[in-house]
Amino acid sequence: MAILSKIRERSMFLLIIIGLALFAFVLDPSTLGDFFNSNKVNEIGEVDGEAISRQEFANELEAYKQQTGNRVSEMQAAKTVWDNIVRKKIYANQLDEAGITIGEADVWNQVVNAQFVQTNPQYQNEAGLFDENKFKQFLADTKENNKELWAQWSGYMNQIRETSERDTYNNLVTAGLGASLKEGEQEYMIENTKLNAQFVYVPYTSIADSLVKIKKSEVEAYIKSHSDEFKVEATRDISYVKFDIVATPEDEQAIKADVASLIEDFKATENDALFLSENDSDSSINPNFQYKSSVNQEVANLIFEGNKGDVVGPYKDKGYFKISKVTEVTQMPDSVKASHILIPFMGAQSAAADVTRTEEEAKKLADSLYNVVKRRKSKFGSLAKEFSSDLGSGAKEGDLDWFNYARMTPKFRDYTFESKKGDIGVVQTPFGFHIIKIDNQKNKQKVLKLATYSRKIEASEATENAVFRSAKEFELAVSKGNDFSEVAKEKNYIAKPAVGLKSLDENVPGLGNERQIVSWAFNSDSEVGSFKSFDLEGSHVVAVVTASEAKGLMSVTKAVGRVKPILVNQKKAALLKDKLKGSDLTEIATANSISVRTASNVTLKSPTLSGVGVEPKVVGAMYNAEPNKVYNSIEGDRGVYAFKLTSKELPTALPNYDSNRKRIAESRKRLTYKIYEAIKEASAVVDNRDNMYTN
Known part of the structure; x- marks a missing residue:
């Protein structure tokens, strides 16, 4: 009976749910399956129809955080992991379509040929040579007995596989990025052909902007017809008042x-x-x-x-x-000039992989060298060249040149600054044993050791309470339906804007890393006019959502600043074209009270018209024009033109164009870093991470 009672209580709720599902089905039958498909809930994206599950993403995210020692923020880690997953799937799809497989043998060959594997004594035989069977046995034992280390090795081998897939694909593409001799010839001709012309130019500025009216519908139409240029992510604009907790x-x-x-x-x-x-x-x-x-x-x-x-x-x-x-x-002294011989031991900081001597052996060698140079200082330089592991100073007979007090590791510093010029001694630091010779000192002066008691200047509890009350009073005034900015103005507070926040942003301009505020602004419950207070480190903030932009095309309001100048020039061009019609440039110039201008030795590589500026579209038209023919109403970036090509000077032909061909091929190969971005642009990537981090 209790169960039946619960069902009756929730019957209306169930009817609403079923009704919504059926309504969605009427609009699009495919949505009914999605509505009841729990898999959709567990997906955060797709790459060419292949789902990226929350579990897959979470596992890689956790592995990445451990790898970085949690030194990156959640959102930084999420971005890197997402990019890695997408890249991996895109390259895997491309290789699959090309019928190319990176096999286990390919990965294994790269692992066993890695320098750190080949030179590790643990995997070598009695003759000091790499033994593949020993390495295999090490991996087998690790997999069985050391899960953490095995996870690192597995990650390394997966990384090799992914890198191999990427490099293989890129190399295949790069192999096709050559150039023909004909392309080399065309480039040479285009870059070196000189154009001479006469032209008449009426600038767009000759018509006042106030005379050209742009309708909202025209801006909207331009955005739709150039949709690729105006795609935007979902954004939110907020305004906030910050109440800093500072000491009075x-x-x-x-x-x-x-x-x-x-x-x-x-x-x-x-x-x-x-x-x-x-x-x-x-x-x-x-x-x-x-x-x-x-x-x-x-x-x-x-x-x-x-x-x-x-x-x-x-x-x-x-x-x-x-x-x-x-x-x-x-x-x-404030600075010292010294020389040293560094003798490291196994485990010392920055010690090379081939250092096998123990700490005791290193000390014995250092003491032996010290005894030599103490008796004969002239031997210091040659011994530094022979024995010092500091190759930089060793090549200069151990000379470290001048250094100040803050530069050296403490024990090295203390010996060189507290001893006298000419002293020689042995000092141990984290890098090993140093035989040190003090060559010179300068600017001796008084120095002190200080014990300093410090107390941070921070707000008292009474001040904190007063700031909190001010924030709450402001929030209360806004909650009564008053305009946020008006309330701020009345109370002499500064309302600061944060415009264009994206769903996965962390930083709020003026506040720093405040992910919680971004998350709130994108919450499904937050809409324009929603407000909330936040208790931050050292301050309280009251924020309001002032604008919301959905993913898709940029709104007219935000795009008008970019679009309006383009449309204004287009309308001005239409008005000016009628003024530049005719078969004679002098006649056209006279009709517009302007003069005929001359363009000399202009090239497509440097499309600058004297007295006007860079006009690539106009110079391009000149390059393809018939000589001595008047061309009217040519739209440029700065105005409308009429021109006549007077001559076209072709460059001297070359015996061959191989150097130009090679330059084109090399320039194309240098652009291989764009391969992935091009593939990604052509792939169907669906990113729903915001559902994971903002709802």
Whole structure:
């Protein structure tokens, strides 16, 4: 009975659903199957009729995120993965149509011939040669016992397959991108034929724009007839008011007073790191020496006049109030010239693949070289050339030239700046062991170590509450049916626009990466006039949808700026054509109170008319014109023309045109990067990712 009751309660809902489905069937019978087909719900796109399922997309998206260590945003990852899936399917379809298959043997050959596989000791026999059976056994063991590593190898082999498919197709296309000698000859003739002509020119600007009326229907007709130029994605325009949560002057004074109250305790403490930690400092101990030029210049003199134990502040620096305690004072150069011999070991940073010595072996070798150069400094250069793995400096006898304090890794830096000119020592860094010789130092000066307590300048709780109330009051005023921009103006707020947001965008101009706002603007519940408040990091925002454009052709409103100048010139051309009719250029010029002009040595490669500008359509007409015949009413980019070709000077014929042919062929092959875009344009790609990310 309970079940029957539920059915009765929902009977009207079921009738509506069935009714909608039947109505759709009447309009298009094929839609009935789609309506009840759950597969459609699980698809986010198609490539030439082949579905891309949500599951396929989600799996590749997750794999890509893991591969990048989640260092890219969701939408960046989604775009890359979508592009990869589409590319893979398009190339697979093209190869299938061409009857070409990339087999397992092709992929395997590329894997086993990879340099990192061939040289890995794990896959080599006793003679140090690559053993394919050992590699096969490694892969078999990995597949069985290490799923994570096997996934990486599988991904690598799939990547090789996809790259091979792409390269194979591109190479096939490229092989056909040659050029004939006849094409070489034609190019030579076109580029070097000189045209001489007389012409009469009436610019479009001779008719005032105000005299030409353009109807909305004319703009609409132009858009439809040039639909390829005006295809647009779905977009939304929004307007928003931002309420920033920033510290008031009163907040700043309170923070400054709190920091100042710690000065005496800071002076008295013997453990500066513990003091910073226990008092919630926003900065920790800086172990490096600091030069006067590197500290806040407003207090630099005061700090560098201090002695060990002195505390300076509070002072304002980059959004913080700080107090700094001098913990160490010494003299150091601001730059050093040194040479080194680098001895890396297996596992050291940037160590080459062929480095097999252990850390102990590296230290033993470094100590041995140190003992040699300590006795005879003259041997340093030759030993650097022979033993140093730093090939750049090794070729220069270890010379690193001059460097400043910030450039080198800490232990290397500390030795070279804190020791004296002429000193030689061994230092270990993440790169290995260095035998270092200090060649020179300059500009010795006072340097300090500072312990700095920092407190970020941020709004108090009272200020945060006040900003929140302001945002809510504004939102309430808008909710009562008042115009968004008018309310903003009344309250002296600045309403900022964000125009042309796309469904998969992340960035909102003026706000940064705020995907949630874009998602809301494209939500099926959001329409023009919908508004919402958002709590962002450091601010509150109240936004309203001001315009909505569906996927398809650009609206007249948005296209009019592009289309109107074209239509205006077309109408002006129609008016001007009647003025440029006649069989004599002088007669036409006199009738229009203008003069006959001369074009000399004009070519199709440089279609510029003296005194007018670039006019490719007019020069093209001259190239194909009969000599001494008047051509009337030729529309150009800048006006309407009448002209007469007076002479056509052909270039001297060449013995052969092979160099021109080769240039054409090479230029075509350099455009192979456009192959994929051309195939994609010709493919039926349906992208419904917005359904996944905005509904």
